[in-house]
Amino acid sequence: MTDIARLKAALADVKVEDNPAIVKQKSRDFYWYSPVLRRQLDHVTADLFVSPKNEAEVIHVLTACYAAGVPVTPRGSGTGNYGQAMPLSGGVVLSLAEMRAVTAIAPGRVVAEAGAVLAAIDRETRAHSRQEIRMHPSTYNTASLAGFIAGGSGGIGSINWGGLRDIGNVLRLRVVTMEETPRVLELSGLDLLKVMHAYGTNGIITEVEVPLDAAYDWIDVIAGFDDYMDAVRFADLLANRDGLLFKEIATVAAPAPYDYFLRHQKFLRREQSVVLLMVAPHALDPFLALAAREKADIRYRSDTATDAEKKGLPPVVELTWNHTTLRGLRVDPTITYLQVLYRFPGHVGSIARLTEIFGDEVPGHLEFIRFDGNVACTGLPIVRYSSDERLDEIIRIHEDNGCPIFNPHRYTLEEGGMKKTDAVQLAFKREADPRGLLNPGKMIAWENPDFDLDSDQVYLFPGLAQTAAE
């Protein structure tokens, strides 16, 4: 009997799928966004796809896998786009998708099981008390809460609340360790950062508590500008108006909106760049006054569009963040993208410089966010990909211009550049996953004892030692 056959027998009471075609499909995420990752990860598959229904079953699966020495890669909805949820060493993909209950709602907070889909949580909190999650990825309708926390960074709402890196945006995590006898940890405060954006390499999140904000009937608006930098300056102006409330402010450079937002094409002009907005109803009138003053060409408003016009139209949520790239890839599979940080106070100047350097080779796409207390931008520019060498050169030119890149063409935590592995992070991994069975291959520092834990590379989530000392 093979290890896997023995493991399957040990998991007789848990839902297990071993059909190779289904397991392979469930071993994939959106890694194919990157031409580099597509080549590296296309063959990856697990041996078993296991779907526990509750925390007790999670503990049972981890105990059995530990005993058999079989790797475990957790999975929410599989929408990560750096291969985070792909089982590089085979073994078990542990799906949390069947653990999706919302277990408590109170003023300002919600508790849900790991696999709860973000939009489904909001449906419950809205119905309960007109509240909603502070921030979510553009995969709102599909992504899971724990998958977002373990694999994402921020999104719609980050203009008001910053990102997952900011203390206060997650309140509590319940995490099961990968030991002979798994422990259940209740993490809060700075300890949360050990598990956040760690790709499930140091524990399985079973329950999450996050803060809530007041829910509004957000109005989608698309404004056009003949010049991309005018769109950027308008977006920056809006983001800095303290009396207005937006949930989303993004810019996309022409001709990408017209070429890629096919169902919106009737509202758009090919030569126009756009600002994509979600505006609170009470902020609409003052926003429109500013838009008129700044000569924004309002192309679309969800509050005035007819039902016939709105039919089949995706919401602004699904035009922004990585949905911009997704819509582009559907039209032109040869494009790819980057993730850039344009830091305050020079963000608009940096954007102007890089727009000038690259022109249509790297059409701009910005997401306005709060970053360390100021308005700044994260960019997900489209790249008209020609070769790996040119992609590396485009990255270098951004860095030479003071704009760090979080490289979406790398599947390890360290090379992806969002999460710093330092000595504290590594010590927690040793404690929570002593045999290195959780999502192996994603943390270089675990496998390479010579890895420089003190490098001064810019990471989105700083090192734990630095955060504890600040």
Ligand SMILES: Cc1cc2nc3c(=O)[nH]c(=O)nc-3n(C[C@H](O)[C@H](O)[C@H](O)COP(=O)(O)OP(=O)(O)OC[C@H]3O[C@@H](n4cnc5c(N)ncnc54)[C@H](O)[C@@H]3O)c2cc1C
């Ligand atoms: C079209 C598109 C748009 C996107 N937009 C955004 C965006 O706006 N903002 C953003 O941050 N990201 C974005 N992403 C990336 C991705 O959607 C988010 O990271 C998403 O939140 C992942 O959720 P998921 O449930 O699909 O997680 P998965 O892809 O299933 O998992 C993500 C990571 O978390 C780990 N994980 C999953 N569940 C657990 C658990 N219970 N315990 C421990 N580890 C776990 C996995 O192993 C993996 O490493 C986008 C991706 C796509 C394809």
